[in-house]
Amino acid sequence: MSTTAEHDHAHEDGTTHVGARTKAPAELRALALEAELIERGLVSTDAIDTVVEFFQNEVGPRNGARLVARAWVEPEFRGRLLADASAAARELDISGMEGDHMIAVENTDTVHNLVVCTLCSCYPWPVLGVPPVWYKSAPYRARAVREPRGLLAEFGLDVPADVEVRVWDSSAELRYLVVPRRPAGTDQLSEDELAALVTRNGMIGVAPV
Amino acid sequence: MSTTAEHDHAHEDGTTHVGARTKAPAELRALALEAELIERGLVSTDAIDTVVEFFQNEVGPRNGARLVARAWVEPEFRGRLLADASAAARELDISGMEGDHMIAVENTDTVHNLVVCTLCSCYPWPVLGVPPVWYKSAPYRARAVREPRGLLAEFGLDVPADVEVRVWDSSAELRYLVVPRRPAGTDQLSEDELAALVTRNGMIGVAPV
């Protein structure tokens, strides 16, 4: 990984071609930082590769979806998930940074949950991966704690007036995961099929499932 | 005024040369707007010229300084200025837009006044002209109502702890003018000489005089 071409090849995500002629300032700064830290032995190419690989291929909303589907089909697991989401996640070998104190909050007939981090962009990595840009954006962080119903309507989710909208601002080290309501007419689906219905947005609270 | 060259000549203020090749987007937008409004008969070249000329040459902190100097030398005028600054200003033929409800606030041994407009940049045009960039800037508007002493110190003005700092946030249609303290050792100066000592910053409250 000593040339730009190799670097590009190793980390290409399909959205941007990094080359000497197309480097934006941020890209150039990141390269310089890595070069400096490599030289000082503070980071290593393979450690960084490992992190990138982890977020690109090993972790993401599929983990959260497995927890949700399991909770839908196993009432006792649901109970354990709502009591201690990090412990329940460990049963499925899901654990790690930004997930040691996870709390699962359940949507019901009377409560709809919505998760935000107004001060930065805290997010439960082990179950959802890294957050989407919109979750990290100023509009979402500004509006979620002030006009959540209007915001949800823009996401296509009209919460009836008699359903409590419950916003969670993750300002400390607790991390929140929304357990959506199981859709009607899914009685015949397997746990895996159910997991396939659960979306990242549903587990943040901006989609029904 | 049908060509760029003529336009430049008529309104050159010495800081920027406006020409077809150097137009920034803001300049271009302003030209387009004027062109459109001229065509619709909603503005006129001479009306705009009049306004520019007025702010460049006819109004400014010298007006405020005349009021302050008069107040320093005439106790009765000082009384009228503090009672109704707009009426007192009219005695010196000073009046106009953004100055119909002016209030003069006097610095004393025990009070130091500071004027800001946190929501926009309200300013008493007839006595001070248009505001300087720093007065309109986000840092000033943000800090003046939260840490005025620290801010004044950065302007080189250390207000003793036993002097009340009194901040005026001009959020409505009242406009504020600070009357600085008359400097020591100026007993022999004429009113005109005194006026020459009074600065714009002094009448906003970020300088002693």
Next chain:
Amino acid sequence: MDGIHDLGGMQGFGPVEDQGADEPPFHHPWEGRVHGMMISLGANRALPGSFRYAIERMGAVQYLTTSYYEHWMAAIETLLDEQGVVSREALARRIEQGRAEPEQRLDPELAQRAKTALTAPSKRVWRGPDHRFTVGQKVRAKKDATTHSGHTRCPRYVRDVVGVIERLCPLEPLPEGLPTRDIQPVPLYTVCFHSHDLWGEGAEDFTLRIDLVEPYLEEV
């Protein structure tokens, strides 16, 4: 609205930079033209609605990254577009087609009215309800003084804080009504707050006066 324009008390904006006493009124010729257009349009009663509210609706990032006279220009463009006088499209087309050079048009009468507006005292006095609060009375700036998404002149930093009425001032139109040209004259007050009530005990020691209309205030 609690937009970025409501800057009072925000931190992280860096130092204040004074350009000195010789700073010109306009830093570029176009700035003067914008000021002149605003005053001329006003003298022609061609800019109704709320100029300030039009600025407040710019969007936070645009607001912070543009200059004062760019704010003014944005507001003029917005109001003219909303009133159907000059559409944004017409302006964009003009720039695109290279027709962004104003012709000369003289209107000495308008020039005189612009000058008069800048220099003549106004006799306008608003009539309406009597002042309900008295000097020395404790009042609280209401938590929901603002209408949440509309124009207000009650900044966030005084809301829900207790102050003291210091002066009764002449009536002014309620700012909330201005964007829809709904003129409701209401009593105005200068209200005095202490910095510790505004920002907590750890704040610098100072007092603050701000002018607030009666609907923003409630008895304590």
Next chain:
Amino acid sequence: MDGIHDLGGMQGFGPVEDQGADEPPFHHPWEGRVHGMMISLGANRALPGSFRYAIERMGAVQYLTTSYYEHWMAAIETLLDEQGVVSREALARRIEQGRAEPEQRLDPELAQRAKTALTAPSKRVWRGPDHRFTVGQKVRAKKDATTHSGHTRCPRYVRDVVGVIERLCPLEPLPEGLPTRDIQPVPLYTVCFHSHDLWGEGAEDFTLRIDLVEPYLEEV
């Protein structure tokens, strides 16, 4: 500090734009490298201090006009510079001299530690004072919870508002101490607020839970 990062309740930022379910974790390769550097430095205990506070000190305009991973990069640069590990000048020089291409350096043991940090459960439990408040108790988020210029995790929008303790949570280090590595474990609570108490009677009807440490709270 009441910086621009404290966005809760601000208006004028426009719509939320969802890129859809297929949005990649990193939008440019350099974003992944920044994430990787942060985790690797952490695994090497080479990034002490407060990462969040370093972001908060970016400056308002820079903060709003740069992306999330640019915030991270700014924080890494700031902390490394402040600790004397890598100066800003060294990085600027490297870019200027065209030496911004990282050599390959392998350290499988560090890679393993990074992976472990990302995936292993942490057993860390903070010990300290008992919880003083009880579930159901009314509390007010203090007006001066913040130290005015330093790091805080008590956002502006809850300050001086009354809520109800909903849950006692495990202790966490007081955020105010983190920038100076002053670790003071304190009780944490989930506190429930009603939207009308936060934003006034005119606000949408909803409830809000937020996790606040005990020093941010006072009895009502």
